């Protein structure tokens with residue numbers, strides 16, 4: 643991928659939504675790039691999703707309407723039960739929208755696909771297999787010859803800092819290390835987008851910080867598009883290039899802004915950014931917005 647995606651992340655546009663009573667200060671936060679339909683990686687067009695409930699349909703998502711561009715790191719925030727996981731499941735192809743369409747590079751998403759890698763809070767790994775076998779599992783079942791995927795396994799284990807644990811069994815690893823395996827397992831398939839559903843929610847603060855750093859680094863170095871769900875406003879601000887906030891159930895998009903902290907951390911080594919006034923302001927405003935739901 644060319645480096646131009648990084649510049650595009652921070653080009654101003656008036657396409658994104660900004661909630662009227664949230665007056666962000668600091669750098670121009672509303673950025674979409676001058677995206678044209680041909681450049682959209684994912685197009686979410688007027689999506690509603692209703693589940694069949696015991697007493698009738700339960701509407702989980704209402705009129706979701708936004709596009710994802712290559713190289714974006716999107717964090718989705720919103721109150722519990724607002725439909726974040728539902729949205730991710732639609733992007734993964736686990737469920738189809740009730741109305742509206744979701745397209746990947748112009749093609750409607752129909753079912754799951756290796757092109758969309760998913761990382762969950764509790765990674766469904768094969769506990770009795772080694773780290774190496776878990777990471778190589780995808781390419782193996784897709785029929786890639788061993789001599790082709792083994793070097794890839796080594797490459798991705800190195801990327802996530804697990805080379806020396808390659809022969810360990812999953813049950814011998816810490817939660818943070820298991821999440822690294824899960825990330826490597828998704829990345830080895832070279833997905834067009836990495837879908838992550840509260841992947842670090844169950845980790846302690848220190849471990850969480852280290853896998854956040856790893857994820858940001860992988861994003862920046864590979865240019866992968868990431869769609870990341872979190873409850874944690876600070877986590878979203880530290881990782882995202884763009885933050886989308888959903889309303890209380892049924893989820894609607896009530897905020898869509900671009901933020902620059904993650905880039906500053908990687909490019910300018912701004913490790914203390916979360917102690918700045920600007921970061922504090924964004925955090926407070928997003929918290930206020932979510933809590934007002």
Ligand SMILES: Nc1ncnc2c1ncn2[C@@H]1O[C@H](COP(=O)(O)OP(=O)(O)OP(=O)(O)O)[C@@H](O)[C@H]1O
Nearest residue numbers: 693694700702721722723724725726727728729891
């Ligand atoms: N399989 C299902 N059948 C019926 N209702 C469901 C199903 N899955 C989710 N729901 C309902 O849809 C709504 C959205 O659920 P979803 O899991 O997407 O929310 P969420 O934002 O991910 O919540 P959390 O932050 O707690 O993970 C909730 O009201 C939930 O009860």
Ligand SMILES: [Mg+2]
Nearest residue numbers: 726727728839
């Ligand atoms: Mg969820």
